Amino acid sequence: MKINVVRSVLKANDAVAQTNRQRLSDARLLAVNVMSAPGSGKTTLLEKTIPALGPQFPCAVLVGDLQTTRDAERLVNLAAHTTQINTGGGCHLTATQVAEGLSGLPLADLAFLFIENVGNMVCPAAFDLGEHVRVALLSMPEGDDKVAKYPTLFQAANVILLTKVDLRGVLDYQIGRVRDDLARINTRAPLIEFSARNGQGLESWLEWLHAQRRQRVGAARDTQVRRETLEAGAR
Amino acid sequence: MKINVVRSVLKANDAVAQTNRQRLSDARLLAVNVMSAPGSGKTTLLEKTIPALGPQFPCAVLVGDLQTTRDAERLVNLAAHTTQINTGGGCHLTATQVAEGLSGLPLADLAFLFIENVGNMVCPAAFDLGEHVRVALLSMPEGDDKVAKYPTLFQAANVILLTKVDLRGVLDYQIGRVRDDLARINTRAPLIEFSARNGQGLESWLEWLHAQRRQRVGAARDTQVRRETLEAGAR
Numbered sequence: 047m048k049i050n051v052v053r054s055v056l057k058a059n060d061a062v063a064q065t066n067r068q069r070l071s072d073a074r075l076l077a078v079n080v081m082s083a084p085g086s087g088k089t090t091l092l093e094k095t096i097p098a099l100g101p102q103f104p105c106a107v108l109v110g111d112l113q114t115t116r117d118a119e120r121l122v123n124l125a126a127h128t129t130q131i132n133t134g135g136g137c138h139l140t141a142t143q144v145a146e147g148l149s150g151l152p153l154a155d156l157a158f159l160f161i162e163n164v165g166n167m168v169c170p171a172a173f174d175l176g177e178h179v180r181v182a183l184l185s186m187p188e189g190d191d192k193v194a195k196y197p198t199l200f201q202a203a204n205v206i207l208l209t210k211v212d213l214r215g216v217l218d219y220q221i222g223r224v225r226d227d228l229a230r231i232n233t234r235a236p237l238i239e240f241s242a243r244n245g246q247g248l249e250s251w252l253e254w255l256h257a258q259r260r261q262r263v264g265a266a267r268d269t270q271v272r273r274e275t276l277e278a279g280a281r
Numbered sequence: 282m283k284i285n286v287v288r289s290v291l292k293a294n295d296a297v298a299q300t301n302r303q304r305l306s307d308a309r310l311l312a313v314n315v316m317s318a319p320g321s322g323k324t325t326l327l328e329k330t331i332p333a334l335g336p337q338f339p340c341a342v343l344v345g346d347l348q349t350t351r352d353a354e355r356l357v358n359l360a361a362h363t364t365q366i367n368t369g370g371g372c373h374l375t376a377t378q379v380a381e382g383l384s385g386l387p388l389a390d391l392a393f394l395f396i397e398n399v400g401n402m403v404c405p406a407a408f409d410l411g412e413h414v415r416v417a418l419l420s421m422p423e424g425d426d427k428v429a430k431y432p433t434l435f436q437a438a439n440v441i442l443l444t445k446v447d448l449r450g451v452l453d454y455q456i457g458r459v460r461d462d463l464a465r466i467n468t469r470a471p472l473i474e475f476s477a478r479n480g481q482g483l484e485s486w487l488e489w490l491h492a493q494r495r496q497r498v499g500a501a502r503d504t505q506v507r508r509e510t511l512e513a514g515a516r
Contacts, residue, residue: 083423167319
């Protein structure tokens with residue numbers, strides 16, 4: 047009985063997620079679901095990413111939180127569009143919440159949609175939101191045992207960012223443990239060492255994003271056209 | 282419909298939790314539900330706490346994790362009894378899982394039961410396990426905005442430990458923000474600044490634990506008797 051309820055919730059969610067993904071693909075917009083524990087640096091990552099992508103790649107952000115608009119406030123002046131989704135007590139975003147968030151966005155004018163999920167290493171991984179790719183953040187101060195202990199999140203990730211690596215000197219952290227644990231559950235996702243403070247890994251992360259956008263939503267030509275249009279406008 | 286399902290699950294959980302609490306109180310055993318995000322230092326806190334309490338206060342630990350026995354392995358040589366509860370994919374412990382864990386323990390011989398919940402700032406707070414007190418950990422590298430963003434956990438806490446404060450020098454952290462946010466939602470729980478590395482806060486935390494045990498399970502005399510017995514045995 048309980049399992050049936052859970053399954054039907056997931057099934058209904060997945061149907062909405064498929065519709066979201068189709069809308070996003072039609073708009074040649076790469077949708078990125080950003081997931082991690084609380085305080086691993088999701089909002090900080092976006093604060094660095096959006097300006098680095100530059101105005102030729104307009105970004106929208108949907109920010110999920112239990113309450114408050116603090117994360118959205120940090121991003122509102124950086125992204126072309128920022129929408130805060132408050133889940134009440136909900137421990138993850140749902141495809142329906144994302145569908146509502148999409149309804150207010152000019153999808154055809156955007157290059158990237160970042161969906162910042164609720165800070166949680168467990169629940170968000172079970173819910174497809176209609177994204178094209180999943181990013182899992184793992185913060186160095188959280189300790190080097192988290193991949194083994196919370197495998198669901200890391201199994202389904204397309205890329206893993208090890209954040210706050212500038213703290214390496216003051217932490218007792220064995221990155222080899224993380225690589226060993228990843229080798230067991232996910233061999234296709236690259237692991238990028240990232241520091242918002244000193245810029246380490248930013249270039250690799252941006253290259254990865256652009257490559258995904260080309261591969262998954264065939265956006266290369268579109269970007270070229272967009273860039274030429276912008277350059278023409280600047281002249 | 283959905284709300285009814287959730288409510289009945291919570292109601293069933295609460296009934297089991299009440300039974301757990303009665304069993305624990307009858308044994309004059311203080312049960313402590315330890316909750317936080319992944320990697321905030323729950324296991325490390327117990328690694329420091331249990332030896333510091335000393336053999337006159339025997340401890341048992343129930344450790345909740347999605348999978349692996351890594352946390353239990355760290356505690357097995359410190360606590361009198363250590364039980365790992367693997368939740369499968371479950372994002373929190375339930376009162377029924379705790380009841381099963383209790384069935385294997387010699388409750389009358391113990392002074393403290395620590396229940397280390399699944400690392401998650403959202404879901405565990407909704408489930409009473411039958412504990413007497415709730416401890417919320419908040420790690421300094423997670424950032425100073427977490428109380429406002431995840432209020433459920435901190436509202437229901439009896440004490441809040443701000444962990445990894447030895448990293449203060451390398452982080453941009455405003456403890457005033459945390460105190461302001463706590464003042465809005467929970468004025469009764471003390472905030473203890475804690476570092477497992479340099480021992481800061483350990484004494485305050487131990488004093489708090491002993492005071493709670495005296496107040497909530499009337500354990501003062503019991504402890505005295507226990508100590509006298511141990512001393513007699515040592516002579």
